Amino acid sequence: MKQFMDENFLLETATSQELYHNHAAKMPIIDYHCHLVPEMVANDHKFRSITELWLGGDHYKWRAMRTNGVEEKYCTGEDTNDWEKFEKWAETMPYTFCNPLYHWSHLELKTAFGITKQLNPKTAREIYDECNEKLQQPEFSARGLMRHYHVECVCTTDDPIDDLRYHKKTRESGFEIKMIPAWRPDKAMNIEKPGYAEYMSQLGEVSGVEINHFVDMVDALKKRHDFFTENGCRLSDHGVEEFYDEPYTDSQIEIIFEKALRGQQLSTLEIRQYKHAFLKLCGEMDAEADWTQQYHYGAIRDNNSLMFDRLGPDTGFDSIGEFNTARAMSHFLDELSKEGKLTRTILYCLNPCANEVLATMIGNFQDGSCPGKMQFGSGWWFNDQLDGMTKQLKALSVLGLLSRFVGMLTDSRSFLSYPRHEYFRRLLCNLLGNDVEKGLLPNDKESLARMVEDISYNNARQYFKFY
Template structure:
């Protein structure tokens, strides 16, 4: 992979090398292990670092027919690595083909084809590097020029390890506030000292935990609105529903939808009070193969793409807007490319005086953060919203090697803009376009994170 990888016009090469390439990284949503990023963790071998926590690679191996024994099973780490190398050439055209090669070249300075023939030498050379101080977790992260990294943590998580850390801050993952249980309530009571007996006391407890998160540097929160999400306006009965939960009763599907909608309204108004950015991840179809889910867990790499009726998203935002604190800055991530237009158009539906891009479409997400997905998302945002205010890339990943995807995104962005210049669609004002690239790749996200950029 040479320095002009993907860059197919002189304009794209100029923009990437003069504006995008050296920018710091703001990664505002990921699933990295706090232990790995906050301690100087030393990996046992390349399988632990490269394969163990990456469901993208697990999914690819399954599609190639590799037995689960060699993916998440009891095979040795060397056997798992050899299986990965054996199927890698088949992934040509898949984003993993690019990402994995970038991970090898950028992190390990190795430009060796990944295949069965080279498995032994790769295993030996990579593990030799991992034994040195230059390849502990902190050393690997330092290679990426990261200024802000926000692994998501649930509201009851212990986040004390983030205190006084200037780079790594928690983001709040709000999904455990969906389908709440009596156990969740008790844990929240223990963490806040608030006895929860009503929606008002639940709001107080959530506020106290958000204050703790804010002091630890949290500026982002996210909620998953999966393909079966449907929103319910307040019918005045949610205190009664909460009482049933506290008493250990189970709600039926409709009652839980009412209560979940109430909690989203509470959360949205709390985030607005804190000055945070709310992220809504829309359209994942998490229940596909029961067999695989039972075998390897919910995050095994076999979720599908669904769709959410945009009317439910619009009504949720409308009700939050009428709350005490209004709508927080909100990023709408759609997993389904067919929903790009209907999500992107909402950027202009809740505008507020003096605020740019209060609502915006997020970057291509999960199964869509490949070349075509990023390119299509840029078309969508520029056609229906404000590309200049776009918050840019985040990895949403479980692997620290995935920060190479920021460069991948930046290259695709420069390709997209370079082609617009070459075709005459954009004025050839490369300094202005470079300024926009700096905003998309760094400054807009830095501002959202509350950083002095």
């Protein structure tokens, strides 16, 4: 029987072990999509406890705790203390067998704190105290943890109205790890959401543009896009339920926009027309600025309206959707391509049923301008686990070029999430190593080593133009 999470965790063959230990493990991390709070990096935040570091804002854990029968006050409540929340998480931990949280959590304890004991009610207090003691040391600050995991660059997720002051502060501090903003204009796209007119007022204020018409919004957005470029941004991201290809005219979009500013209800067609026009505008701006664009699609968000009203978004009440969007996606990408405005693009699906859709879609728009211009993104959210990542890698392998893949990202709010890169690299090396051992791939050590190092780091470094 193999030991749980030993040095060869997930590595089933000698070739897999050689690829990981000699090649993947040594590569730095480029975390090109995350949700870290820039202020915490800028101020080198010190964590008061493992509860703050581990459970604060982690809707994955909250979701598991609720499923285990834990009261909400121990997840998001303010009337319970750090130990009480951690204790409830420790009680939940044994029930997460076969859930990726069990692997994530123990890999984080091991790699950050050197703790190899399994977390459960019996070990909870000991682990809690040991983690908290270590968190008082300088190397366990926000920046210290980034250094510990050999992070070279992170891209945060930022709204167009953000002033990026903390990115500037971080740069000017001389911190050796790059923190780059990434443009996420969802609030400007989601015209049907409450508060849209108020958001337009904020956008107008920060851009110095009075927004009364759609053309004003375009002007304001372009000014902010330029501001992001000046502050190092090279990457955008869009969270969309699906893709849109409804025909529209400029006059129709103007009418739709003005109706939204007046608070009038929009039809489903009008909403879809506007989102089509908006995303096309963003694609054009990204191409002109030589950015990479990302599309995360397929989530049904905020399903529980009662809890949304109580806690807000991103608190663990989202799920996988079913959207018949392949043709609209094709039309949208083709529209940009015909105009010479299709920049480097990464597509992520939340529903794994669409893996092959994306793996084949990207092949339609590769144009030879750079290796892997169109990318099928790593297993996202509910697919960010052993089975989901394996399926994504295999779909990309058989329908594209795995060797040109830009690899893993954390998509996380946590400074302890970097072992997800290790997990991904172990899985990658295991898939390749097993194929070598089965005779499905040649034992070409030089080519295999290059492939592993490229997917782990080199491809991302060359692709995103952060340097």
